[in-house]
Amino acid sequence: MKIQFKKYWRKTSLKDKEDAIFLLSHINELKPKNILEIGVFHGVTSRNICELLYNIHGNNFKFTGIDLFEINTKNIEDEIPPKTTFSNPLKTFYYSYIAKEDPYSYESVLKLLKKFKSNINIIKGNSNKILQEIKIEVFDYVFLDGGHKYETVKNDLNNLTKVIKNYGVILCDDYNLNYAPGVKKAIDEYVLNNNFELKILRSRFAEIKMKIK
Numbered sequence: 001m002k003i004q005f006k007k008y009w010r011k012t013s014l015k016d017k018e019d020a021i022f023l024l025s026h027i028n029e030l031k032p033k034n035i036l037e038i039g040v041f042h043g044v045t046s047r048n049i050c051e052l053l054y055n056i057h058g059n060n061f062k063f064t065g066i067d068l069f070e071i072n073t074k075n076i077e078d079e080i081p082p083k084t085t086f087s088n089p090l091k092t093f094y095y096s097y098i099a100k101e102d103p104y105s106y107e108s109v110l111k112l113l114k115k116f117k118s119n120i121n122i123i124k125g126n127s128n129k130i131l132q133e134i135k136i137e138v139f140d141y142v143f144l145d146g147g148h149k150y151e152t153v154k155n156d157l158n159n160l161t162k163v164i165k166n167y168g169v170i171l172c173d174d175y176n177l178n179y180a181p182g183v184k185k186a187i188d189e190y191v192l193n194n195n196f197e198l199k200i201l202r203s204r205f206a207e208i209k210m211k212i213k
């Protein structure tokens with residue numbers, strides 16, 4: 001199967017195609033059936049993951065996505081808000097006057113994922129809170145790409161420990177961001193405190209799993 005990453009005329013943090021293909025290949029290798037993405041943004045990676053899981057498992061997969069879907073981060077001090085403006089004026093025009101929708105909205109992401117409506121669960125809210133309200137043990141793969149503040153990443157990871165203990169995998173993005181050093185700090189501490197295995201892949205991804213003795 002040839003792995004492709006499409007952008008659907010939206011924004012994604014996986015701008016480098018090779019990083020995006022790496023993520024999809026990693027998922028393709030592990031073949032998880034129940035994926036959680038924290039930080040959905042415009043839904044581009046979510047849609048690509050769903051297309052891939054459909055190719056692997058047919059309809060026998062689940063995808064959960066969590067995002068604040070709002071820039072007003074007054075409840076989350078010091079958080080780095082996502083850049084939602086397009087550099088391409090044609091895209092700005094298209095979303096403002098033709099599609100008349102905000103691609104960084106719950107409704108717009110649901111529309112992008114409607115092909116997989118029986119497989120998906122998109123949740124609007126703060127991952128630190130949502131992860132305490134949903135069943136974590138069902139997930140066998142997590143793509144952690146939500147809040148980039150030390151406390152946020154630390155809490156998300158602590159809330160996701162059951163995934164690792166059940167021999168699932170957490171792949172964290174942005175391990176190497178100079179402007180968000182809290183991501184690396186939270187990951188390094190979490191792995192050390194729990195004696196989990198950490199592998200840095202393509203310098204930006206941190207793969208966390210159980211140590212095999």
Ligand SMILES: C[S@@+](CC[C@H](N)C(=O)[O-])C[C@H]1O[C@@H](n2cnc3c(N)ncnc32)[C@H](O)[C@@H]1O
Nearest residue numbers: 012013039041045067068082126127145146147
């Ligand atoms: C880097 S973007 C995600 C990019 C996306 N994964 C992709 O591949 O295109 C980070 C997203 O996390 C969301 N976010 C930040 N803090 C969050 C939190 N505490 N809970 C849920 N979502 C959060 C932001 O709203 C933003 O949409």
